[in-house]
Amino acid sequence: MIEETSKEVIDQRIQMAAEAYQFLKNTTIRERAAFMNAVADKIESLGDGLLTTAHQETSLPLARLAGEKARTTGQWRSYANAVATGIYAEPRINLPQPDQQKGDLRKYNVGIGPVVVFGASNFPFAFSTAGGDTASAIGAGNPVIVKAHPAHPETSKIMADAITTVVHEFKWPEGIFSHVTGTSNDIGAYLAKHKEIKAVAFTGSFGGGKALFNIANQREEPIPVFAEMGSINPVFAFQNVLQNRAEELAKEYAASLTLGVGQFCTNPGVFIALKGEGLNKFINTLKNEIPGITPVNMLHKGIFENFEKLKTTAIEQPEVNVIAHVSSEANEWQGRATVVETTGKNFIQNSILSEEVFGPFGIVVACETPEEMIQIAKQLKGQLTITVAGTDPDVRENQNLINFLKDKCGRLLFNGMPTGVEVVYAMQHGGPFPSTTDARFTSVGPDAVKRFVRPISFQNWPDEFLPQELKNENPLQISRVVDGEVNSGSLKL
Numbered sequence: 179m180i181e182e183t184s185k186e187v188i189d190q191r192i193q194m195a196a197e198a199y200q201f202l203k204n205t206t207i208r209e210r211a212a213f214m215n216a217v218a219d220k221i222e223s224l225g226d227g228l229l230t231t232a233h234q235e236t237s238l239p240l241a242r243l244a245g246e247k248a249r250t251t252g253q254w255r256s257y258a259n260a261v262a263t264g265i266y267a268e269p270r271i272n273l274p275q276p277d278q279q280k281g282d283l284r285k286y287n288v289g290i291g292p293v294v295v296f297g298a299s300n301f302p303f304a305f306s307t308a309g310g311d312t313a314s315a316i317g318a319g320n321p322v323i324v325k326a327h328p329a330h331p332e333t334s335k336i337m338a339d340a341i342t343t344v345v346h347e348f349k350w351p352e353g354i355f356s357h358v359t360g361t362s363n364d365i366g367a368y369l370a371k372h373k374e375i376k377a378v379a380f381t382g383s384f385g386g387g388k389a390l391f392n393i394a395n396q397r398e399e400p401i402p403v404f405a406e407m408g409s410i411n412p413v414f415a416f417q418n419v420l421q422n423r424a425e426e427l428a429k430e431y432a433a434s435l436t437l438g439v440g441q442f443c444t445n446p447g448v449f450i451a452l453k454g455e456g457l458n459k460f461i462n463t464l465k466n467e468i469p470g471i472t473p474v475n476m477l478h479k480g481i482f483e484n485f486e487k488l489k490t491t492a493i494e495q496p497e498v499n500v501i502a503h504v505s506s507e508a509n510e511w512q513g514r515a516t517v518v519e520t521t522g523k524n525f526i527q528n529s530i531l532s533e534e535v536f537g538p539f540g541i542v543v544a545c546e547t548p549e550e551m552i553q554i555a556k557q558l559k560g561q562l563t564i565t566v567a568g569t570d571p572d573v574r575e576n577q578n579l580i581n582f583l584k585d586k587c588g589r590l591l592f593n594g595m596p597t598g599v600e601v602v603y604a605m606q607h608g609g610p611f612p613s614t615t616d617a618r619f620t621s622v623g624p625d626a627v628k629r630f631v632r633p634i635s636f637q638n639w640p641d642e643f644l645p646q647e648l649k650n651e652n653p654l655q656i657s658r659v660v661d662g663e664v665n666s667g668s669l670k671l
């Protein structure tokens with residue numbers, strides 16, 4: 179039974195968050211990094227109860243959850259490290275010049291205010307209550323209010339308690355972090371509308387993300403919404419690779435498509451190639467691989483029902499044929515892997531086939547001509563990832579198509595499969611709309627912090643009153659751009 183946090187309590191928590199922001203914005207990057215490392219330690223120390231609770235609530239295997247817990251603590255630590263380097267503070271200093279009237283100008287980034295985080299159902303640790311959005315918002319200097327995902331409320335509470343314990347240990351204001359619960363859209367909408375909330379981070383359905391985006395933009399004071407909503411992550415396969423390794427490629431594709439019952443936002447839902455012997459071999463291998471995939475329960479009943487509904491809709495479209503599927507009856511909420519095929523022409527004409535089916539469902543698109551592949555590339559909606567399966571000669575021969583693909587995604591892979599998102603600086607997890615609401619940012623990797631800062635410039639302020647990041651002495655010993663040159667020393671004035 180999920181408790182509905184009342185509007186009165188939400189108002190109190192938001193007010194506490196607004197007050198905590200006044201505290202947090204004056205903490206140094208080192209202090210915030212220390213807090214983040216302490217949260218990582220606290221999560222690490224949580225016993226098996228965390229894993230068994232999450233397993234019961236999500237059906238995700240214990241081994242996967244153990245890996246996700248390690249990823250989560252790794253995120254807090256790597257984001258802490260990044261915050262401590264000062265790269266998100268981006269300090270810039272222009273010293274007075276004889277030919278300039280403005281005098282001394284110094285700019286750096288500060289937090290933006292209380293952030294609401296909507297956790298994802300498919301990553302109960304790494305993208306939920308104590309996930310990357312919470313870590314990056316706090317790292318940037320913002321209090322966080324988490325709207326717990328209704329599919330794993332107990333897991334969410336364990337994580338929330340861990341963060342709250344660290345807030346108490348640091349003797350920081352309670353409003354730095356709070357946790358609200360409920361099962362209706364009302365709570366989320368109320369949070370996004372609240373005047374003290376300054377940004378929203380969301381991972382989930384297109385409907386949910388877009389609804390929150392619309393609410394945020396209709397406010398008297400519009401606020402940014404960083405929503406990661408979904409993607410079909412197309413794979414474009416070329417002739418040389420299909421001729422040389424069609425079977426191997428089909429095995430890689432089947433494994434990626436069905437990994438975690440297909441419940442990844444980077445699931446490769448569409449495979450596009452030219453008709454021919456290579457593609458036939460690829461399809462024949464899928465016919466062997468897919469039926470052998472053991473069906474497993476999906477995350478929650480709603481996701482299972484959505485999967486069944488969207489899969490059936492896609493299968494029922496004209497000129498769509500099932501080529502491989504798991505034939506057993508669905509037991510409980512088991513997601514049964516299915517792959518269909520259609521023509522390039524039909525894929526271009528029927529927009530239903532370009533909609534995400536969240537789960538283990540793939541479409542193989544057999545094109546008549548290279549021009550048809552280009553047309554598909556040109557009309558694709560924004561994607562988190564696109565994969566080019568090919569050889570070097572394939573890339574040379576298909577420059578025109580690949581050029582279009584660059585406009586359509588946040589991460590362009592050369593071979594390999596898109597599932598598995600590394601938490602590193604050079605990762606981009608965010609692409610053009612509708613995969614996200616703001617393609618300029620990533621929700622994975624330390625650069626996720628950038629979403630929650632804004633610049634402020636100080637003109638002619640005495641050194642004593644400047645923030646540490648901008649003082650002459652450079653007490654934090656961070657890299658700064660001083661009169662156009664990168665400099666990590668102190669200023670000898």
Ligand code: NAP
Pocket residue numbers: 296297298299300325326327328360361362363364365366367381382383384385386387389390406407408409442443480481484485536
């Ligand atoms: P969801 O329905 O989008 O819900 C995510 C969170 O947003 C929940 O806390 C939900 O709370 C809230 N929410 C949803 N719609 C809202 C609205 N209109 N106004 C305010 N709050 C709203 O996602 P889900 O339950 O995880 O899964 C449903 C579908 O989302 C899946 O079938 C899949 O298609 C997609 N999904 C995508 C990803 C991805 O990585 N992009 C991940 C998971 C799921 P309430 O339920 O309390 O309103």
